[in-house]
Amino acid sequence: MIAALTLSVSLLTAPAIAQGPPPSPPPSAKVARTAAPNPTDVALAKAKEVNERVEVEALRSATATYYANPDGKTLRAELSSVPIRVKTDDGWRPIDLTLVEKDGALRPKTAPGDLVLSRGNDSTVATFSGEKGRMAFASPSTLPKPTVKGNVATYPSAYGPGIDLVVSVMPSGFRHDVVIRQRPTNALELRVPMRLSSGTKLGIGADKTPGLLNATGEEAADLAAAPVIDAAAMRDPDKGNISQAKAKIDGNNVIYTAPATFLNDPTTTYPVTVTTASETWEGTGIAGDTHVSNVLPDGSANATLPWLLAGKSHSGSRTHRTYIMFHISGTPLEGGTVHNADLRLHNQDSHTCSDTDSPGIDLQRVTSPWNTGTISWNNQPSTVLSGHVANRGAYSATRCPEGEGELYYSIELIVQAWMNGTPDLGVRLNSVIEPDSTQNWRYYRSHEYGGYDTYPFTPRGPVLFIQYTPADRPVSAVAWRYTEPEASTYDEIEALANDPARARATQSVGPDPVGPSWEEAQQAKESGSEFDIQDAEQQTPLPHESDPPVEPEPDTTLPTVVETSPARDATGVPIITTIRATFGEAVRGSDIQVKKQDGGAVAGTPVYANRTLTFTPSAPLAADTRYTVEVTKATDYADNVMAPHSWAFTTANASLEGLVAAFGLEEGTGSTVADASGNNNSGVAQSTTW
Structure with a gap:
């Protein structure tokens, strides 16, 4: 006969319990070791004990860090869009992009992949070894010795007098810039020789523009153009000049032409930067973040910039x-x-x-x-x-x-x-x-x-912070115990679960009532998994367990609008205004309509944020006109739908807008105030207190 107890703990405890004479275990049977405690549970217990967040180091990854919260139940995750640490033989180490000389080359101290930069006196600028093989970028001539500062190596005049090659090491790779420091007289051709990894080649992609193609001919990176940005635009997106250097393929070379009209424009501020290559070329770049625009259309080039727009x-x-x-x-x-x-x-x-x-x-x-x-x-x-x-x-x-x-x-x-x-x-x-x-x-x-x-x-x-309750980790387990001694408390069942002469455990319940062999039981217990005990005939909480949680009362309260702008029946509202409805709780699916007194709808854009629905009219409202606003369909997260909420306001009379008179209020006595506008108006203050 099987008598079951409901218990949700680790393999330290015994699950369903059966009675019967104990068989003699084989001489080779060993005492099953206790399952290793789950690192998350350990961190949660520690966080609750010390009342502060504790990192769950076992969950670390290249882009994420996890913490146990002091409530002992929830976790906090901190995610970056690209790697912030690297796994080494000594464990995880923070990325350090500082360039140092090592083994006859320049290398970042700690970075993903194997990136090597030239120390000068050769033409190979950068070599990168990754999952897709080895790839190199070169220069059209022998490189000078670079000037190194932090994560940046500058090769002066590598592309001619006053035209430097600048390589910046990034968390996900590198950026290869040609920096034009003085105004040239003609258009510039900037040649970037490449040594490609196996299975890749330069060619024309499906969009009929130059690209890096994979073994099947599909475009892995778009090389159609490189951004050309002057110094003013680099500092401020609302200033300066931006253009593109068109590309063409010549064997294993990409040649970019910086337009003469841009370079000779007297409003162009030098130095001018042309981003001619990056880690996105050889496929080692991580899709972390980038931006595109109608003037800087290339996401692969923009992905290497230190800003997003x-x-x-x-x-x-x-x-x-x-x-x-x-x-x-x-x-x-x-x-x-x-x-x-x-x-x-x-x-x-x-x-x-x-x-x-x-x-x-x-x-x-x-x-x-x-x-x-x-x-x-x-x-x-x-x-x-x-x-x-x-x-x-x-x-x-x-x-x-x-x-x-x-x-x-x-x-x-x-x-x-x-x-x-x-x-x-x-x-x-x-x-x-x-x-x-x-x-x-x-x-x-x-x-x-x-x-x-x-x-x-x-x-x-960019960083994403998430407070969450982790998913359950259910794994079924069954253990058998026998008549003597009786086990009913937490400690007694824990002792029973670790005594192979009296109990066996497995991760699945089969049709055979005899259960698993001793070897199968031993293997199941040593797996280190966590177990949820299956409920069989009864539910009897053990003495150490708390009462079951009380289900909260269902939320049946409808969402409401608690504040509006303009206020209900307001008058003199400016014709250039935004209309807002603030809810008493977070909602979704809300709709707002603004209508003139003749019933015509007002065009505009609604935006919901922070419990407030904002409507921005596409054009100024009509003067001296009554408008009606109706908010509908707002639904809270218990699926309660609000009743329609409406109000009205009236815009100002255009003939009354502007300064009529300015009164000075510094007299200190009496109720008459003087006119400071020069229009000889006068005013009387009511209920005056000085």
Whole structure:
């Protein structure tokens, strides 16, 4: 007969219990060792004991760090878009891109892959060995000895007088720039010789432009053009000049032509930088982050820049979109439950210092595959609005008194979808009102900027913080015990589970009531797995177990609008205004309609963020007109749908707008106030107190 107890613990305890005479174990049977404690459980217990976060070192990866929270139940994950550490024979080490001389070459101290840079006196600039083989970039002539500073090696005049070759080592590879320090008289041809790995070649891709092709002829990287950026544009996306150097293939060489019209333009500020190669060429680049635009269309070249650009610049004539990817699939996050998820971006620069005078930047989930080697303005992945969120915040190192700073996007719905198995293809950032010619841009630090081991003393690229409860790890187990001695407490069952003369365990329940052999039981116990005990005939909590959790009362309260702007029945509302409805709780699926007094709908853009639904009209409202606003379909996360909420307001009379009179209030006595406008108006103050 089997008598079962319900128990959810590790293999330290015995599961379902059977009675019967104990068989004699074979002489070779050994006492089953106790299963190794789970590192996450150990960290959670420690965090609760010391009341502070404790890292779960066993979960470390190249891009992620996990912590046990002091509540003893939840975890915190910190994800970077590219590697922040490297696995070595001595364990994980933080990336250190400082270039040092080693074995007759320049190498970064600690970096992914095997990157070697020239010390001069040869023509091989950089050699990279990775999963796809060995690849090298060369120069058209013998290189001089480089000047090395940190992660940057500069080869002076490698492309001619005043034209340097600059190689910067990045967390995911490197960037190969030709820096033109003085104004040339003609167009420049910049030749980049390549030594390709097996199975790759230079050629013309399906888009009829130069590219790096794989063994089947598919384009692995787009080499159609290189960005040409002057010094002013490098500092400020709203200034300076930007162009492209068109490419052509000549054997194993890519030749870029920097246009003479750009180079000779008197408004072009020198030095001018041409990014002629990067790690994305040979396929070792990681799809961490990049941006594309209608003036800088090449995502592979932009992926190596130390900044990301999103929004509208140059009075709205230039449109920029940023793409960022984080890896959720195949990590401990899979199957977990999100409590909070924040994407942190370090805002280096912006066109504004205010969070009220621009539409802000919207974030959307990407729904089709992309990588930094092939993404471009004309080849962008799709996105979906579900879970999107906008942020009006803005910082600037040069324009704002508070300097640069951090902006956060709360993306719980997006991250939960990824953890539930939706493909983790990243997010896109773009202007909230992209079709409009509205000045609205943000410069963010990209993953290339670095600062991983010195944060918060230096800025850092995109980081995703996730507070979550990990998924259950159910594995069934069965153990048999016999008549003597009786076992009913936690300690007695633990002792029983570790006595092979009385109990056996397995990871599956088979039809044979005799159960597994002693060898199978031993192997199951030594596997170190965690076990959930299967419920059989009864549920009898052991003395050490707490009472079962009480199910919360279902949420049946409908969401409501708690605040509106303009207020209900407000008058004199400016014709240029935004309309807001603030909810008492987080909602989804809300809709807003604004109508004139004749019933005609007002065109505009709705954006939901931080419990507030904002409607920005596409054009100024009509003066002296009553408008009606109706908010519908708002649904909370218990699936309660709000009742429609409506209110009205009236815009100001255009003839009354502007300064009529300015009264000075410094007299200190009486109720008559003087006119300071020069129009000989007078005023009377009521209920005056001086």
